[in-house]
Each structure stands twice: as C-alpha cells, then as structure tokens.
Amino acid sequence: MKDWQDEYARKQISAEDAANLIKSGDRVVFTAGREAFAVGLALSARKEELNGVKVWVPSPGYDFGWYDEGWEDSFDVTVMMPTATCQEAVDAKRVDVNFGTLMPFYMLEEMMDPDVLLTEVSPPDDKGFCSFGQSLWNKKRHIKEAKLIIAEVNKRLIRTYGENFVHISEIDYFVEHISAGGSLGTGTLAGRPKKEPEPYLKDIARHVREIIKDRDTVQIGVGRTTEPLVELGMLDNKHDLGYHSEATPPGVITLVKEGVITGKYKNINPHKAIVTSLGGGTKEEMEWASNNPIFYLVDVGYLEDIRVISAHDNMIAINNALAIDLTGQITAESLGPRIMSVAGGQIPFVFGALLSKGGRAVTVLPSAAKGGTISRIMPMLPQGTGVTIQRNCADYIVTEYGTARLFGKSIRQRALELIAIAHPDFRDELREEAQKMFWA
Numbered sequence: 001m002k003d004w005q006d007e008y009a010r011k012q013i014s015a016e017d018a019a020n021l022i023k024s025g026d027r028v029v030f031t032a033g034r035e036a037f038a039v040g041l042a043l044s045a046r047k048e049e050l051n052g053v054k055v056w057v058p059s060p061g062y063d064f065g066w067y068d069e070g071w072e073d074s075f076d077v078t079v080m081m082p083t084a085t086c087q088e089a090v091d092a093k094r095v096d097v098n099f100g101t102l103m104p105f106y107m108l109e110e111m112m113d114p115d116v117l118l119t120e121v122s123p124p125d126d127k128g129f130c131s132f133g134q135s136l137w138n139k140k141r142h143i144k145e146a147k148l149i150i151a152e153v154n155k156r157l158i159r160t161y162g163e164n165f166v167h168i169s170e171i172d173y174f175v176e177h178i179s180a181g182g183s184l185g186t187g188t189l190a191g192r193p194k195k196e197p198e199p200y201l202k203d204i205a206r207h208v209r210e211i212i213k214d215r216d217t218v219q220i221g222v223g224r225t226t227e228p229l230v231e232l233g234m235l236d237n238k239h240d241l242g243y244h245s246e247a248t249p250p251g252v253i254t255l256v257k258e259g260v261i262t263g264k265y266k267n268i269n270p271h272k273a274i275v276t277s278l279g280g281g282t283k284e285e286m287e288w289a290s291n292n293p294i295f296y297l298v299d300v301g302y303l304e305d306i307r308v309i310s311a312h313d314n315m316i317a318i319n320n321a322l323a324i325d326l327t328g329q330i331t332a333e334s335l336g337p338r339i340m341s342v343a344g345g346q347i348p349f350v351f352g353a354l355l356s357k358g359g360r361a362v363t364v365l366p367s368a369a370k371g372g373t374i375s376r377i378m379p380m381l382p383q384g385t386g387v388t389i390q391r392n393c394a395d396y397i398v399t400e401y402g403t404a405r406l407f408g409k410s411i412r413q414r415a416l417e418l419i420a421i422a423h424p425d426f427r428d429e430l431r432e433e434a435q436k437m438f439w440a
Contacts (some may be wrong), residue, residue, distance in 0.1 A: 004128030006170045013177045015042040020148045024051040030056040030116035031142055032080075032300075033278065034153035038178040040064045047074045054078070056098075056114070057230050058137075059317075060085040062180055067095060068290045071211045081342050090339055093381040099333075099342050099386075117146035120177065121166065122157040130166045133157030134279030134286055136164045136297040143170055152177045157291035160279065162297035171386030197228040200400035204364050205232040208318060211362055215265040220249055221319035221343070223332075226365050229318070235260060235392035242266035244312060246303060246345045247278040253285035256294060261398045263294070268312050272296040277303050304345045309352025310359070317353035319346040320386070321365045323376045326415040326434055328391035328406045330363055337384040350389055361395040365424035375426035377418050379433035397421065412438050 022028055026097055028043070030036065035057060043053075043311040044064040051073060055066065059081040067089035076098040079086055083341060119139055121130035133154070134141050143166060151166075152176040168174075172416040212218065218228050218241055230251035237242065243252060243262045250267035255261045256273045260343035262272035272293075277300040279289055287297040292388050302308060309315060321332045322340065322401040333341055365376050377399070381387070397404040397418065415434040 003355060004124070004168055007078070008124060008128070008383045011168070011171065012174045012176075012379070013153075013160065015039050015178075016045075018173055019032040019043040019046055020184055021150070021173075022046075022050070022053065022370055023358065024053060026115040027054045027113075028118065029142070030058065030140045030145070031119040031132075032137035033118065033133075033139075035060070035062050035064075036120050036150070036175070037101075037151055039063055039118050039175055039182045041152055041178075044075075047071060050074050051191045052076060056080075057086075059083055067093065067397075071256050077234055081344065082198040082339055087340070097339050097342065100213070103423070110188075114146050116148045116150065117142055119143070119149065119151050119152050120157070121151045121174075122159060123153055123393075124168050125159075128168045131157055131159040132164050132166070132297075133290070134160070136162070136277050137300045140166060140299060141301070148172050148176060158279070158286050160289060160291070162170060162275075163299055164429060165295040182419070185209070185368045195397055197232060198366070200366055201225065201228050202232045202395045203326075203400035204398055205229045205234040207400075207403050208234050208362055208364060209238075211237065211360060211398075211403065212240040212241075213314065214237060215241070216314045216316045217244050217266055217268075219243075219245040219309075219315070219317045219319075219345075219353070221245075221251070221317075222247050222249075222344060223320035223367065225320035228250075229364070230255070234318075240264045243274045243291075244268070244278070244303070244309065245276055246300060248274060248276055248285075249278045249294060250285070252280045253279075253289055253295070253322055257288060266312065268308065269296065275303065279354050289297070290404065296392045300345075304348045306348045306352045306355065309349060310355035312352075312356055312359075314358040315353045315356035316360045316362065317349040318362045318364065318387075319348075319349065321363050323374075323378055323381060323385075323419065324363070324365065324394070324397060325378050325381045325391075326430065326437070328394035328397075328412055328414050328418075329381055330391075330394055330397075331381055331385050331389050332388040333386040335385055336382040344358045350393055350395075354395065355392060361389075361393070362398060363394065363396065367399040367401055367421065368426070372423065375423055375430070377422040377426070377430065379437065381432065399423075401407075 015038035128289040227249040338340045350361040353361040395407040
C-alpha cells in the first residue's frame, strides 16, 4: 500500500463523528458550490446539543433545517446568495446576507478563516490528489486558511484541468458522500429547480445575439434570465468565441464540442476555450468536460479580477437584473429592502468589460414581472433598493422588446431609449413620469 493510501484510510470517519468535531461557538463554512450533504445532515441532527454555531453557506441548495424558525439559538446562519431554499428565512430576517466584496468570495475574513471547513471532493487518483469536481471557486485558498478541514468524498465528481485539485495530505478527515437525490446537471446554477423557459426569453436571446461578434470573449452570469439564453440561440451562428466566466450555463460546453467556442483568438489563456470557476450544464456536458484540457478551472479571485477581465480584448459581459430606472440605475439584488439576490460577479465583469478594448456590458431583464402587472423599467427604483450597477456604467439594456444603448447618453436620451423597450402596457405611464422628471 502506498504511503498516501495508508494516510487516506486513517483519515476516513463517519459523518456523525465528523459533526461531533464541531463545538458550540465554532465558525463552520461550507465551500461554494454544492454543500457536503452527509456532514450537513449530521450537524443539523445536533441542534439540541449546540449553541451559537456560526454557519456560512455561500449558495444554499439543501435544506438542513436551520433556515426554519426556532433554529436561531443553535445555528447563526449567513448566506452569500439567497436561493429558493432560504428565501423565506432571509425575508423573515432569520438569516443574514453577506454581499461579498468587489471580487466575491475573495477577502471575507470570517468566511476565509473558519474553525471548520466542509467541502466535497472526488476520490483520490493514483497519486493521492482529489478533484473539486465542477465547482472550484476559492476552495484551495479556503483549505490553506481553515483550522480543520472535512471533505465529503463523492465518486460522481468530474476531474478538470486547471487549479482544481487538492492532495489528501491537506485534508484532515474524509467522509463518505450520501446522495440527496437528483443528478448532476439538474436545477439551475443558483440551486433553483429548473423550469420551462418563458416565451419572451427567445426574443431576449435574439436581441443579445445581434450585439455579440465573432471572436468575442463571453461571460454569462448566473440567473433565471441569463441561464437559458444559450440553449435558446444566443450564440447561434457565431465563430471562434472565447469564454471567461464564473459559470457555464447549459449549452455552453456543447458549443465547445461543436467548434463555436474555441478560445482561438483570446489574448488571455489562449486555446483554453473555457476558463471558469463553476462548471454547469447537462450530465452529458459534464462527462465531456471531465479530464478535457480545454475546460480549465481557476480560482475565482483570479477569474473575477477586473485587471484580468479587462485584459481580454472584445470582452462581452451578459448579466441579468431585477429592475432598472429611467436614468440607468440597475439592481440585481433587491427591490426596496427585500433582498432577492446578490451582485455575485456582475460588478467586476461589467467594469472589466467596459475597460476592455472593444468590450461591452449587456444587462438583460424581462420587461415586466408578476404576470405583466409590474414594469421592471421604472421611473425610480423603490426606496431602499440596492443599486448594483451605477447609471454611469450602464451600457446595453435588453428586454424582449429590443435593445437600449445607454453608455454616453444624456438622461433624456436614456429615458426615451428605455421607454422604447418597456412593456407596451406601461410606456404611456413611463413617458408621463419622464416628462415630469426630466423636461421643464
């Protein structure tokens, strides 16, 4: 038996034994991506024994119970991206939200220096190295900082090229993974159940396709509006695209297989067609990406560094929003004080694209919400709304009704452009409000 195999065998413990290593008052962090399910369940089972355990969950996908009322004394939970799993708890103020920094997951002191880190890895290879599967984010840096590292071993995780590996000597304990049901490639990248795409999304995909040029390097943000666009034809009939993005929505890896995304003309990481921190897509796409050198995972601190993003010529950032006002203020986070999402990588990618030679920043959103009863293009954002992208940096805005180009435009010009792509039912009202606000 090789030395590392002896060490690996010694480090294997049960999920219950792993959870028993956590004490009241500890800071416990789940790494970004899917949570370590077996250890999470075992930890939640200790609710009556523990007090004041501070739990960080970047993007909740599993309900361990601690989002419910009555768990607050045992587990003080903070999330970085509200999802359907925890939205009710966020609304009820039972769960705190941390917006991150300019580069998400990068310098959050409490999160980056936990007492216990819970992560998920593949089984070791013949040299003792485990993969983090399709989701890397900042796990390698997290492991360097954490006091105690517990890794759940999932045999279904893929292996990729890039920085996506850790040696068993860097992990304190290993726990056998148990499945929560479902399969890789189900659900959205933000952990929401998949739904049939709304009919208007095909129109949005068509309008964005007109902005994208051959040889562009593309970023596509996580969200209900952006994620279906590739499968709805947003990149159809394009040639030699590059891809530098925190995630890969369904259809992106298929376009690499078909030779649409090649990375051939990227001036950063050339010939690596996809550079990302979070792989996503169908099960077949994930299997094709496994051990494929053109699918390259890097630390999110590098991926979302504005200097790296802006160094790409012809960088095009495509992100979604909840709403926009007539001057171009964009929110992707809240309406009033109600937090529904966070900026994620949108800020560095928008800024990076605007600084890129030939770069463009595209914001997509449906024209209306709640069955067409509320306009997402508003005279003013509601009081308490968090502004994600300042109006000074608003560039292309796309709804199903067309494209508005705001960059460099006056307030009056912006208002007219946005009204033209608003839902027809609200255009007269928006014109009246614009007249009051922007014309004497």
